[in-house]
Amino acid sequence: METNIKTVHYLGSKARMLPVIKEYVDELNSVNGKVCDLFCGSGVVSEFLLQQYDILAVDIQNYSSVYCKARLTGGIPGIDIKQIESEIRNLPIRKKNLDYYKELLRYENKCMKDLVDGHLEPMYEIIEKGSLYAYLGKYDYIEGAMSSELEEAFTDVKNRIGTEAESVDSAVTRYYGGLYFSFKQAIDIDAIAAYAFLQDEPLKSKVLAALMGATTDVVNTVGKQFAQPLKVRNADGTLKKNLSKKIKADREIDVFEKFNIWMHYYTERPQNRHAFEVICDDYINVLKKLSPGEVEVIYADPPYTRYHYSRYYHILETLCLHDTPKISTTFPNGKGGLSRAIYRNDRHQSPFCIKSKAPKAFDELFKYAQKAQTSIVLSYSPFDEKSGATPRLMSIDEILAIARKYYTDVEVVSPGQFMHSRFNRQDNNYEINYEAERLIICRK
Template sequence: MVKMQNSELILSCDGIDESKNDIFRPIHYLGSKLRVLEQIDGIISNLASTGDHVVDLFSGSGTVSNFLSNKYSVTGNDIQEYSRVINSALLCSRVGMLEAERFLTSCTNSYFHDLSEKCINPLINLERSAIKESFDGDNHLLCNVIESGSIMASDAIEGSPLFEALNVVKNRLNSAQVLHSNQFIATKYFGGVYFSYKQAVDFDVIAYEISLLKNTPKDIYMAALLSTVSEVVNSVGKHFAQPIRPRYKDGRPKNNLAKSVSKDRDIDVMSTYRKFLYKYVESSKRKYPNYATKLDFKNALEESENVKVVYADPPYTRDHYSRFYHVLETLALQDSPDISTTNIKGEVKYSRGIYRENRHQSPFCIRSKAPSAFEELFYLTKNSGASLVLSYSPFSSESKAHPRVMDIDTINNLGKKYFSNIECISAGELRHSKLNHSSKHLNASDEAELFFIFK
């Protein structure tokens, strides 16, 4: 039996010095490996030589792939488009600083500013009034904007100021023939709820200018946009599992609502975008050929050639990661998805998080499917001739944390069927940050991260 203590939720990125060792956090990410990059590199260096091919199978935000690409030829793979875009920007795409400057100028001078001003201004002005009223002590309108401000998924009360402004904007978008197009995606779906309407419009301006690019890599520009979206979002933990709740359970608006909303909604999108775009441009120089793929883990393993090491960090809890990044996925795809619904006391409503219909559901998050998924992971890696480094965040059955779908011993026993040499290494005492209020923090073990090495 493998006996290790356990942990809960995500590795904190707070306090990370991104100026060292090419560390770069593209987005706020659950389970980010920023704090253990050197440990991962140290493990892989005992399995592979400089320039060898390493596959980061569930690459997520791309931090591991990016870090390893300093020494290896890396394939960053993930099933989500936003991840492919970020990996492509970090690993494969190259854009010069002059090109980046030209693009920023095109965003500043975009005709889309005029179109957005004609269409969206009633909601921008309404939100500004709502925040002012909230600072003056009346939170009613601001609560409504946060709870019901989505143009595509609003349940605003008929006759209310928000309802009237939404109708005016919908009519203007319809007249401009963009209400049902793949333009104004950020504004139509997520404005007012996750971002200010002004911020959402700026996202859409940038996305529009990206769509006009020809004969140049688009992924760096889109990745910088996704990083900006993650940086400015007004939500708990800077993720997209759900918008903030502006009221207490008894219906009263929360204290200091305007202040907590403004700290994110006052962030300037264009200056933040400029910062991230420069960061991607500076990071886009690599010694070895790299690849960014968007494949199911099985297809990625079957299609990869001459792989020396597979690094795998699959999800382990019942929480599907796609719920935390659905906004990034929609903006990366620039499509107009149907919104999922929920049944509340017999009434069908749009999901509060404005989730995409048919989001990816990982088999590693489903108790009935996880064993066979791990079995396929072991079989296909062994069949490729590669070693496998598997990240695992333990869990204590005595705690109230979300249980892991697969426990350590089950994973270990499955691995023994395919690999004769198995090691387990601890990353040491790492503290975990939580997404909820500090009063609700669950106890976390100091044994925060384990690495299984199968060879």
Template sequence: MNQPIPTKNLETLIQNELIVPSTTDNQKYFFRSLNYLGSKLRMLDTIGEVITELSPEGGVVADLFAGSGAVSRFLSQNRVVVSADIQEYSRVICSALLNPSQNIDTTRFVDKCQTSNFYLDLRTACSDVFRYELESIDLAVNGLPSQLCEFLEEASLLKSRSENYKNCSARLEQALKSSHEKLIKLGCEEKSFATATLYFGGVYFSFEQTAAIDAILNEIESAKPADRDTLMAALLGTISNAVNTVGKQFAQPIQPRMANGLPKKGIVSKAKKDREINIFQSFTEMLKKYSEMESSGFPHSALRMDYSDALDKLPKNTSVVYADPPYTRDHYSRFYHVLETICLRDSPAISQTKVDGKLQFSRGLYREQRHQSPFCIRSQAPSAFTTLFEKVANIGASLVLSYSPHVVREGEHPRVMTIDDLTSLARNHFRTIYTVCPGEFKHNKLNSRANSFEQKLHGEVLIICKN
């Protein structure tokens, strides 16, 4: 394992230190569930080595802020894992990674989705907007992109109706109105039967894709309870791969035009490529990966709850807590709201922004009630970390804390706490504190020009706290 690095002047040392990451033969426990910002896939070996050193006899390990579940899955091969995250999409994925259902007949399930009356009804209801979208893409491919640009900007059933179709051409308005009225007659709006189509069709996905997503969701609801998390996790992975945005994130819908109103270079080919992804085919491939996944047989669990509540519920033989809280709002404020809404299949109010003195739906169609972690709010972070340190120490466990240090440059949001701030707080609860640098790797960039920060060497270090 890499030798501990003194915490003193760590930010300076990190800029110069080059350590090659280790490798592993346990590739079957590496699993990429989502296009996830800040994924830990490249540092799993180091995390595993550190935790094994802290707890060689294999005590329970807790994975707080579990996100896409990569760490939980990797650690589950040789010890009991309790994963926890306040987001439902994370609980679903971690549940599927830790305890995958291996009793699903993939071909039969997908066939039920494709032949269901519900799917056929959705396709019929949305036929007008289906045709309009295909026409827009065909025109764009043949050198006339303006209709596609308008479609990408305005073709939201909820948003366009809320704004009385003020930015829509007459033909787009007719297609959207017709489809929306037919969906209402089916009862889809009041009963949340077409969540993907109503909230995200046209904006993040093609309407053909959202009809398939809703058909799969409908069948998941009637599936056996033991199979639902595996089915839903496979759908989330499918959605993550299919979404028509830059970087496959959900922070912002794609913007098809430049500031001068002209179409962006490559916008037509990207829209066509993403929107032609076959949801049923992609879902079939993803579900097979989950269904064929090996399980270690340990009694793992996945919790949906706040980190503090999760710490109160950990078993007494928990020996290590791994924590990867968000340190800056750039990374976590809006990037997974679509997945959360798909998982909950509810009818959330959409947040609004003021433009020219008038309120209108946020361009990203964000949920009004979105969780923002206290760890990325400057005024709340010290108290949140104090709670984390205190509760981990009180249960007699060691803490492995992921941290992403960097030098602040123009346009960046700094970490709300420095590594010196963190170690100072940790010393109130732990006798031994040191750091490990997992190697020369870099985090994903955020995917807009304003936020596309230079990738840093050593995008992550581990702060080890033990008594």
């Protein structure tokens, strides 16, 4: 089995558990039947298991479908990645955006030089208040007046782009530039996305997956996720001096350099001996459509905390949809200004992350899997109060009780100690620090 699976920094990644997951899938799959990766996320489990089984990869998020298509589709022989980079760099839309944003780029470069010299305020203001989307739409974002220099740079952009102020080809720059990336990085991300949507499959998915990898590599946040921009102030309002090195390091990363590394990975994948299908849909819709015996084993890794995965990957979703989404507000009634993270208004809300809905979600998972006559390997990370991790919405005993309504042979196994990604190291925040992994095995 190939174990050189290149992974992105992903919440609760199962990369280190791949051999263990496969061990239990093998035990339940004596007939070498199809395996369903029901919440496939970044696609590493599907990619690993595809070496031995036909795979059905399922996730409701579009970015996940793109990851899986890129991972599961064989490589593209003879592709010239440097030529692709050259074509993207020379796209008319990229050159146009570099011109439209040139005054803002100039000002940002000045702020970076000030940062190196120990003058933090200008660059920190870009991270804190530099939402061009909010400025152009006259939305409330961060309280407090914007500096005259930043406002002048924004006004210059507004005057230059004119009727193209809502173009999809500068969406990342308008929505997330300054906050998550340098504006130069955002322009390059937009250009690569524009190129991807000019291509046919499989190149389109491989370019988008490589772009998502690069975007994750360059994003200027704690833990390389997209839940929110950096918080540049301490509780007393003073600027966090210790962030300056990280800001400089992240924002000087070349998007194309990272993109090329990921492109080599996705375009050099081995050709598959097994079949696969990628479905972008809700888990329950897919389960209800499964015919008895169509799938032999389901691997399920649903979320367990109140934090929806979509909050960590909303920018990747925007890249893969290539749209200009409406942005959610602080409060559902539209008051309170834009969400600080610039979340999509249609961000998926998983029932597994809602306390009142989680029991039913698990019940339906087990019920319809049993109807489809499949065995289940379900990942679960129990809550340890000492760890400071986010509490689970359901206990392992509660999940087992539901599983045993539909399966007579249910057991919990402890494959070993696994520490998952900790996206934010502040206690009681977004910590995902599991002391151990459990696998719930349901034998049909």
